Amino acid sequence: MIAQAVSLALTRSYLLVPGIFAFTCGELALSQRRWGDTERYPSQEGLYMRARDGYNYMFTFTFMIVEGLVLLVRALYLAILFSPSIVMGPFADYFGPNFRKLWLRVVHRTLEKAGPAFIKWGQWAATRPDLFPRDLCTQLSELHSKAPEHSFSYTKKTIEKAFNRKISEIFVNFEEVPVASGSIAQVHRATLKSRYPGKQAKPLVVAVKVRHPGVGESIRRDFAIINTAAKISMFIPALKWLRLDESVQQFAVFMMSQVDLAREAAHLNRFIYNFRSWKDVSFPKPVYPLVHPAVLVETYEKGESVSHYVDDFQGHEHFKSALAHIGTHALLKMLL
Numbered sequence: 001m002i003a004q005a006v007s008l009a010l011t012r013s014y015l016l017v018p019g020i021f022a023f024t025c026g027e028l029a030l031s032q033r034r035w036g037d038t039e040r041y042p043s044q045e046g047l048y049m050r051a052r053d054g055y056n057y058m059f060t061f062t063f064m065i066v067e068g069l070v071l072l073v074r075a076l077y078l079a080i081l082f083s084p085s086i087v088m089g090p091f092a093d094y095f096g097p098n099f100r101k102l103w104l105r106v107v108h109r110t111l112e113k114a115g116p117a118f119i120k121w122g123q124w125a126a127t128r129p130d131l132f133p134r135d136l137c138t139q140l141s142e143l144h145s146k147a148p149e150h151s152f153s154y155t156k157k158t159i160e161k162a163f164n165r166k167i168s169e170i171f172v173n174f175e176e177v178p179v180a181s182g183s184i185a186q187v188h189r190a191t192l193k194s195r196y197p198g199k200q201a202k203p204l205v206v207a208v209k210v211r212h213p214g215v216g217e218s219i220r221r222d223f224a225i226i227n228t229a230a231k232i233s234m235f236i237p238a239l240k241w242l243r244l245d246e247s248v249q250q251f252a253v254f255m256m257s258q259v260d261l262a263r264e265a266a267h268l269n270r271f272i273y274n275f276r277s278w279k280d281v282s283f284p285k286p287v288y289p290l291v292h293p294a295v296l297v298e299t300y301e302k303g304e305s306v307s308h309y310v311d312d313f314q315g316h317e318h319f320k321s322a323l324a325h326i327g328t329h330a331l332l333k334m335l336l
Contacts, residue, residue, distance in 0.1 A: 075225050078114060085110050104139040111140070112148055116215050117222040119147050119183035120255060141307065145180035152176040155188065155210045162292035169193075170290070172203055184258050185211045189300060192287070206287055209261060209296040216259045223252040261296035268298065274333065280326050 085107045092103045111122040125132050126140035155176075159167050167174060171190045178186040188208045230245040257263060265286035275281050282301065290297035309323060 071221060071224060074221055078222075078225065081110055081113055100135070104136060107136070108139050108142065111143065115218045115222055116183040116212065117219050117226070117255060119143050121251075123183065144182065144305075147181045147183055147186075149178055149181045149186050150210075150212050154213055155186075158210050159208070159295050162295040163290060171208075174208070179207070184215055185209045185261065185296075190297075192297075204287070205300045206297050207284065207300045209264075209298070211259065211261060211294045216256070219252070219255050219259065223248065223255070227252070260293045262291050262293045265291045265296055265298070271334070275330075278330075278333075281330050 085103070088099075088103045088106060092100045108122070111118045122140045122143045126137045126143065129137045155178075156167050159170070163170065170193065172193050174190040175188050178188050180187050186209070188210065190206055190208050192204045192206055194203055227245065227248050230248045234245060265288075268283050268286055271283045272285065275283070284298040284301050287297045287299065306323070306327070310320065
């Protein structure tokens, strides 16, 4: 039946089939002639283009192999790095409080060594005592301001490269020891000169935020590994419902958006405008033109962590209620 149908279709399309056949033959002949002409009379530009394309293909292929090997080595390193924490975890409550404290320190140190993506996860986990043990949250809270620091020589080089001026031409003094260090950058306290590039101003105490070296590349590679693991988890029935691949992708986009400090400055300006009529909420002000994707200079704002008031003001329920009221309304304002 199928053969009869095909034969009938071909018979009825006696004009269409020869037309398609002729068009195809013509195109093949034309392309063959062009190829023959090119082969017979190759121009210098044509040879250069072929050589360049071949080089690009070879470079891309080599890069993919090297990148794959780097990711494999990185995955093995992370597996070895997290092994002590994973092995000690089930026994944290069976060998006494000292063993548990040791395990908490191991987890903290492991996340520090693992890099910015895992430090950021630890910072998030520290704010969720509803999901994790309180002693673990307390230990991980140190990651908010005591993450690994980079050298002052790198800070100096990055600032001078970003603004094309020596650091002494911009600041009266610059504290080499950072005030705090996070997963993406570290913060130094400094004083701007009365005259700095592009502006006239009185000496001003500022916070200088400098991005850690290699942060973007580290995050990209780590999330490539984590995303692969999340996709593998989709084949495990007990984990499939978690949709870990979607959560990892969302977290990766959030992390990469924090790498650009110039974007952070734009967000600060937006917050300042949205909260312009609020007396209880303020934000650091970016100091333009000293804004760069790798360096952000902003006003230095003194303050205390909210956890300080929550933990140390026991019995001051009215004060805590007022603080929670301000925080809740500020959060809703940001979301809306």
